[in-house]
Amino acid sequence: MEIQEEEQVTLSRNLENVNEILNLAKLSENDIKPTSQSLYFSSKNLYTNSYKLLQLDVNLLGEISAGNTLYAKGRDEDELVICSDSQTFHVVEAETSNSLLLTNNLILNGEIKDIDERKLSKTNVCHVFYEYLEAVLGKPHLRRLNELLQKTLYKGPEFESEVNLDDLVTFEILDNVVQASTKELKEALESMNTVNINGYVRMLDFEYHFRILSFMLKLIDENSWQLDEIDYDETIEALKDLAPMEIISNLFERYAHESKIIDGLQLYQYNEFEICKFFARVLLHGAGKFNLDDFLQAWKDSVPEGMTPNEEMLYGIAVIDRKSKPNIIWAFEETSLPDNITERFKALFNIKEKWTVPEISPYIQNLATESVDVNALLAKHARAVKVDGVKYYCSKHGK
Numbered sequence: 001m002e003i004q005e006e007e008q009v010t011l012s013r014n015l016e017n018v019n020e021i022l023n024l025a026k027l028s029e030n031d032i033k034p035t036s037q038s039l040y041f042s043s044k045n046l047y048t049n050s051y052k053l054l055q056l057d058v059n060l061l062g063e064i065s066a067g068n069t070l071y072a073k074g075r076d077e078d079e080l081v082i083c084s085d086s087q088t089f090h091v092v093e094a095e096t097s098n099s100l101l102l103t104n105n106l107i108l109n110g111e112i113k114d115i116d117e118r119k120l121s122k123t124n125v126c127h128v129f130y131e132y133l134e135a136v137l138g139k140p141h142l143r144r145l146n147e148l149l150q151k152t153l154y155k156g157p158e159f160e161s162e163v164n165l166d167d168l169v170t171f172e173i174l175d176n177v178v179q180a181s182t183k184e185l186k187e188a189l190e191s192m193n194t195v196n197i198n199g200y201v202r203m204l205d206f207e208y209h210f211r212i213l214s215f216m217l218k219l220i221d222e223n224s225w226q227l228d229e230i231d232y233d234e235t236i237e238a239l240k241d242l243a244p245m246e247i248i249s250n251l252f253e254r255y256a257h258e259s260k261i262i263d264g265l266q267l268y269q270y271n272e273f274e275i276c277k278f279f280a281r282v283l284l285h286g287a288g289k290f291n292l293d294d295f296l297q298a299w300k301d302s303v304p305e306g307m308t309p310n311e312e313m314l315y316g317i318a319v320i321d322r323k324s325k326p327n328i329i330w331a332f333e334e335t336s337l338p339d340n341i342t343e344r345f346k347a348l349f350n351i352k353e354k355w356t357v358p359e360i361s362p363y364i365q366n367l368a369t370e371s372v373d374v375n376a377l378l379a380k381h382a383r384a385v386k387v388d389g390v391k392y393y394c395s396k397h398g399k
Contacts, residue, residue: 013038015120035119037107046128053100053132059087060135074141074179082135086183089135102127139367140180142188146335148174149194149203156208157244168200195250204247210282212243213251217270217304227306228259228269276309281317284331292320292327316362319352334363341367345381345395354385354392 018036022028056064063070063084071083080091106123151167171189175182193204219238220227232252239248252268255278259269279302283295299309314320319332332351337344341364348355348363361374368374378384382393 013120015118018120029118033109034117035107035121037121037123039101039103039123039125041125041128045126048127051102051127051129053102053129054091055094055132055134057089057135057137059137060084060089073176075177078141078179080133081138081141081179083179083181086181088138088140088179088181088184090138091133091135093131094134095131096129100129100132101125102129137369137371139369140178140184140188141339142178142180143339145174145178145180145185145188146192146203148177149192149201152200152202153205154195154197154202154208154247155205168202170199171196171201174201195246197244197246206281206285209251210278212239212247213255213275213278215239215242216248216251216255217275220304227304228267229262230256230259230268230270231265232256232268270304272307273313276303276307277313277317279303280309280314281331284318284329287331289328289330292322292329295329312358315358321352334366337363339367341377341381349382349395354387354394356390356392360393 015036018038019029022032060070060082068084073081073083082089082091103123103125107121148167148169152163152169171185174189175185178185180188189201193206193209194201195204196202216235216239219225219235220230223231223234225231235252236245236248255274256268256270258266260267276299280299283298283302284290296309303309311320314329316334317331318329320329321327337347344364344367348360357374357378360378364374364377368377372380378393381396383396385392385394
């Protein structure tokens with residue numbers, strides 16, 4: 001160790017050494033800055049794991065420049081992600097063929113002052129890297145969100161004594177352990193059957209959801225309302241003894257939208273697409289494979305009068321097999337698929353050989369990004385074919 005340090009002193013460069021190097025490079029003193037910097041490698045700890053280099057993209061740099069906070073979310077065993085308030089970045093390892101040097105006193109180009117006298121500065125290299133971490137914009141990891149909320153399904157006030165209080169979660173808890181930005185987490189909760197009860201985020205039990213929604217829809221016939229003349233206040237008043245107001249108002253907001261104003265009263269209309277889609281889920285729930293014609297008839301009979309189901313409403317929740325005799329249908333939700341894009345396409349083509357774009361899009365939309373949309377994913381992971389003028393996508397390695 002002492003010998004290395006002595007050798008380092010002996011080998012210290014001076015301006016004559018720098019000039020010799022300039023001559024070999026066919027450069028003159030006028031081609032360089034007045035201050036030259038000579039690099040010296042520390043004799044120890046050059047290759048330890050004490051430091052990690054993280055390369056930030058323009059989005060993250062913009063967040064830091066604006067003084068915003070970045071968050072590393074998840075648990076110790078999770079892969080590392082960094083979240084801004086609106087985006088999620090996956091941190092991955094990258095290798096470089098060039099050595100990356102960490103110094104503690106390097107003078108940057110803009111810091112070198114214009115002086116007449118030439119100077120030689122000594123700069124110490126304290127670490128050498130051959131790999132670094134890169135933050136890549138990606139999709140949030142939401143599987144844990146569903147797992148946490150499944151533990152405390154809201155089935156109605158009469159079942160609350162069965163809920164383990166230690167499993168209840170607030171939005172703040174979810175925002176810490178779910179690997180998603182705050183904005184993405186809010187969007188995910190809005191798309192799920194969640195409601196805030198006593199400060200806790202709860203997912204509605206499927207059967208309870210159906211029961212309360214059915215009560216709400218029955219009021220249409222009981223009050224002889226037109227489909228676009230639903231009264232919100234009367235709905236709340238009629239059902240206040242059957243379900244907590246938070247549940248009724250949450251479902252009303254989820255399924256209804258403003259339609260018209262009569263005598264100063266704002267009236268509403270239930271969303272036909274969402275109502276019919278939910279009733280399709282109800283029929284398929286736990287039913288296994290269903291005769292398609294029988295299903296379509298039962299579906300038509302189950303929805304409120306005046307609403308018309310169509311097969312487009314089944315995209316993303318069910319698969320139809322028209323090769324079987326008779327044709328059959330069964331439930332198939334996006335949440336049942338793996339997060340890995342390659343494994344997801346493999347699972348999709350194992351379920352069904354050929355898909356149209358509208359059929360397959362709901363199953364891969366959550367994996368699309370700003371730079372790689374659904375069409376780009378299909379082009380990369382599937383093969384397009386035409387059958388009777390209709391474009392389908394199938395496995396790249398299929399027949």
